[in-house]
Amino acid sequence: MSDVEQQAREVKAFLDCLAERNANRGQEPTWIAARRQAGAARFEALGFPTRRDEAWKYTDVRAIARGDFVLTDNAEFSPASAAALTLPIEAYRLTFVDGIFSPALSDLGDLPGGVAVLPLSQALAENHEAVGGPLGRLTGVEFSPFSALNTAFMEEGAVVRLAPGSVVEKPILLQFLSRANAEPVMSHPRILVEAGSRSQATLVEHHVGESEAANFTNLVAELMLDRGAILTHYKLQEAPLGDLHVASIHVEQNRDSRYTSFNLNLGGGLVRNDLIGELNGEGAEANFYGLFYGQGRQHIDNHTLANHNAPRTFSNENYKGILDDRARGVFNGKVVVKRDSQKIEGFQSNANLLLSDRAEIDAKPELEIYADDVKCSHGTTTGQLDEEAVYALRTRGIDEQTARGLLTLAFAGEVLELVDLDAISERVELAVAGKLPERFNLAGLVEAAVALHDE
Amino acid sequence: MLEVKDLHVKVEGKDILKGLSLTINAGEVHAIMGPNGAGKSTLSAVVAGKDGYEVTQGSITFEGRDVLEMEVEERAQAGLLLGFQYPVEIPGVKNIYLLKAALNAQREARGEGEVPAPEFMKLVKEKLAQMKMDASFLQRAVNEGFSGGEKKRNEILQMLVLQPKLAMLDEIDSGLDIDAMRVVADGVNSLRDEKRAILLVTHYQRLLDYIVPDRVHVLVDGRIAKSGDAELARELETRGYDWVVEESAA
Numbered sequence: 001m002s003d004v005e006q007q008a009r010e011v012k013a014f015l016d017c018l019a020e021r022n023a024n025r026g027q028e029p030t031w032i033a034a035r036r037q038a039g040a041a042r043f044e045a046l047g048f049p050t051r052r053d054e055a056w057k058y059t060d061v062r063a064i065a066r067g068d069f070v071l072t073d074n075a076e077f078s079p080a081s082a083a084a085l086t087l088p089i090e091a092y093r094l095t096f097v098d099g100i101f102s103p104a105l106s107d108l109g110d111l112p113g114g115v116a117v118l119p120l121s122q123a124l125a126e127n128h129e130a131v132g133g134p135l136g137r138l139t140g141v142e143f144s145p146f147s148a149l150n151t152a153f154m155e156e157g158a159v160v161r162l163a164p165g166s167v168v169e170k171p172i173l174l175q176f177l178s179r180a181n182a183e184p185v186m187s188h189p190r191i192l193v194e195a196g197s198r199s200q201a202t203l204v205e206h207h208v209g210e211s212e213a214a215n216f217t218n219l220v221a222e223l224m225l226d227r228g229a230i231l232t233h234y235k236l237q238e239a240p241l242g243d244l245h246v247a248s249i250h251v252e253q254n255r256d257s258r259y260t261s262f263n264l265n266l267g268g269g270l271v272r273n274d275l276i277g278e279l280n281g282e283g284a285e286a287n288f289y290g291l292f293y294g295q296g297r298q299h300i301d302n303h304t305l306a307n308h309n310a311p312r313t314f315s316n317e318n319y320k321g322i323l324d325d326r327a328r329g330v331f332n333g334k335v336v337v338k339r340d341s342q343k344i345e346g347f348q349s350n351a352n353l354l355l356s357d358r359a360e361i362d363a364k365p366e367l368e369i370y371a372d373d374v375k376c377s378h379g380t381t382t383g384q385l386d387e388e389a390v391y392a393l394r395t396r397g398i399d400e401q402t403a404r405g406l407l408t409l410a411f412a413g414e415v416l417e418l419v420d421l422d423a424i425s426e427r428v429e430l431a432v433a434g435k436l437p438e439r440f441n442l443a444g445l446v447e448a449a450v451a452l453h454d455e
Numbered sequence: 456m457l458e459v460k461d462l463h464v465k466v467e468g469k470d471i472l473k474g475l476s477l478t479i480n481a482g483e484v485h486a487i488m489g490p491n492g493a494g495k496s497t498l499s500a501v502v503a504g505k506d507g508y509e510v511t512q513g514s515i516t517f518e519g520r521d522v523l524e525m526e527v528e529e530r531a532q533a534g535l536l537l538g539f540q541y542p543v544e545i546p547g548v549k550n551i552y553l554l555k556a557a558l559n560a561q562r563e564a565r566g567e568g569e570v571p572a573p574e575f576m577k578l579v580k581e582k583l584a585q586m587k588m589d590a591s592f593l594q595r596a597v598n599e600g601f602s603g604g605e606k607k608r609n610e611i612l613q614m615l616v617l618q619p620k621l622a623m624l625d626e627i628d629s630g631l632d633i634d635a636m637r638v639v640a641d642g643v644n645s646l647r648d649e650k651r652a653i654l655l656v657t658h659y660q661r662l663l664d665y666i667v668p669d670r671v672h673v674l675v676d677g678r679i680a681k682s683g684d685a686e687l688a689r690e691l692e693t694r695g696y697d698w699v700v701e702e703s704a705a
Binding site for chain 2: 396411
């Protein structure tokens with residue numbers, strides 16, 4: 001079979017699945033049906049990206065294209081295993097199981113006034129026109145074949161609305177659980193956040209699941225920050241190693257807003273994240289922090305883009321990659337300063353640590369500047385552990401594996417120290433440590449540091 | 456405690472130690488002195504197990520165990536600890552992590568359990584006070600951004616927490632002002648007891664005014680050319696090394 005035939009077959013399999021789903025769907029508002037159709041048409045025209053596409057040069061998505069995924073209708077998940085997987089934090093919780101909303105595993109308790117957190121299906125049922133305006137505003141079907149595919153299939157996800165001035169003290173946790181299904185399942189969730197002026201919230205997006213799971217998640221997030229809004233967004237990726245995950249996160253920032261992203265990637269067999277920030281108003285600030293830890297044959301690709309569309313906008317990026325075994329990482333960070341966007345500051349830094357000779361990283365920082373009064377810097381480094389430091393630790397009686405573990409954790413520390421939610425930083429810290437070779441146990445050390453802090 | 460016999464060591468194909476023999480007993484403080492390039496630092500590096508040192512002849516035993524057969528960390532766990540001339544900066548690894556991991560490694564090697572957190576904190580705080588170091592040091596990365604004197608104090612702090620049987624201190628006095636020297640020397644002296652031994656490697660006699668050695672050895676061209684008591688160090692201070700070099704050549 002030729003490549004062209006093969007690709008046509010792959011696309012058809014997804015479109016057939018869509019047609020079947022559509023046939024079973026009830027009457028939909030016309031705008032949704034129209035977008036679905038546009039998404040499908042766009043996807044059909046583009047097909048899955050190949051390595052010939054610049055944006056996908058280092059990431060082969062054939063495992064997705066050739067995957068035989070079905071859609072599911074139920075969100076059954078044992079409460080006991082869900083409890084073991086969930087983040088132990090006090091939070092407003094929305095849970096999705098293979099993309100399907102699970103009321104049983106969700107808890108929205110006493111949301112403060114002016115704050116709405118609800119599943120997309122419910123938001124559509126209550127007032128679809130209120131959803132139709134913002135949904136898809138930042139991500140048309142043009143962005144990528146995956147966003148087009150998502151638009152064609154979209155039906156569930158999370159909608160968060162923050163009225164002007166509202167402050168949500170507890171984090172809003174969006175939990176995506178992946179099951180070990182007999183047949184691999186795909187889901188196309190949406191996240192839509194409308195943060196009103198001067199509102200403030202912390203959003204935690206948590207991907208996790210049963211270890212034998214091998215599902216495909218194709219997520220699109222649109223986050224809109226009005227004047228002075230402050231949003232901290234944690235994406236904690238702990239999906240099973242058989243899971244495939246593609247996501248694009250589109251952020252629109254109005255004047256004086258502040259968006260901080262923590263993209264903490266530990267899991268997933270194939271992960272591609274696109275994070276796109278549109279800094280549209282003066283004083284807007286975007287912070288992109290990332291940490292990816294790959295092992296086995298994991299492939300983790302992070303693309304970020306900060307568009308400085310207005311003067312006096314600020315972006316600050318720090319991504320750290322740790323790759324072991326035959327894991328592959330991709331970092332592509334781009335800062336674009338539009339014409340007349342003067343007095344902007346755009347800083348970008350990427351450092352990678354290769355723990356194995358067979359691990360690989362492709363790192364590409366990019367700067368495009370069309371203004372003359374700007375302050376920008378970027379840099380990327382890749383290295384191994386400092387052998388002098390390994391030796392120094394060993395001379396204190398610390399065995400080699402632990403020494404390497406300590407140094408690896410130290411490398412990650414620069415990003416983790418910025419994490420305000422202790423439950424997340426400790427979890428990542430322990431996960432990174434726990435995934436290091438056996439006998440590596442920093443649990444006691446973390447406790448000692450915490451004890452010291454408490455005194 | 457430590458027995459070095461006829462030790463020959465090559466570094467990058469070059470003979471550095473050429474038949475060094477030395478016996479250190481429990482309770483003793485030995486000082487190794489000598490002109491630059493005599494191989495002073497090589498001895499402690501080989502005992503500690505640094506890569507790149509090839510032992511071509513001779514033996515090193517510590518409490519009857521063949522040191523050359525032990526891993527770097529095993530040597531430390533057995534109580535052989537090296538204080539570095541140039542302590543390495545370890546970005547991101549907090550001092551508290553290092554101390555706890557090191558202490559637990561040692562305890563584990565002895566078949567003891569992990570040190571309970573309160574006991575550990577009490578010990579560390581006591582030793583910090585002894586080294587006139589602020590508690591904030593514990594949260595700082597090992598040696599990162601430390602002044603020369605702070606680095607050396609940190610080496611001694613590790614010794615005080617880990618309580619080695621044999622502490623080898625390589626040019627611990629270099630770069631220290633007199634106040635720091637006193638603190639460091641007091642720290643080292645507090646380790647002295649009949650069960651422990653200390654090996655000082657130094658170019659200058661000054662340190663030995665504060666830590667008075669039982670034995671002084673002069674290393675010349677890879678061998679111990681002369682040994683004596685603390686008086687020998689004073690003699691070297693006034694007369695320099697040339698006379699020993701000449702004497703040994705004769």
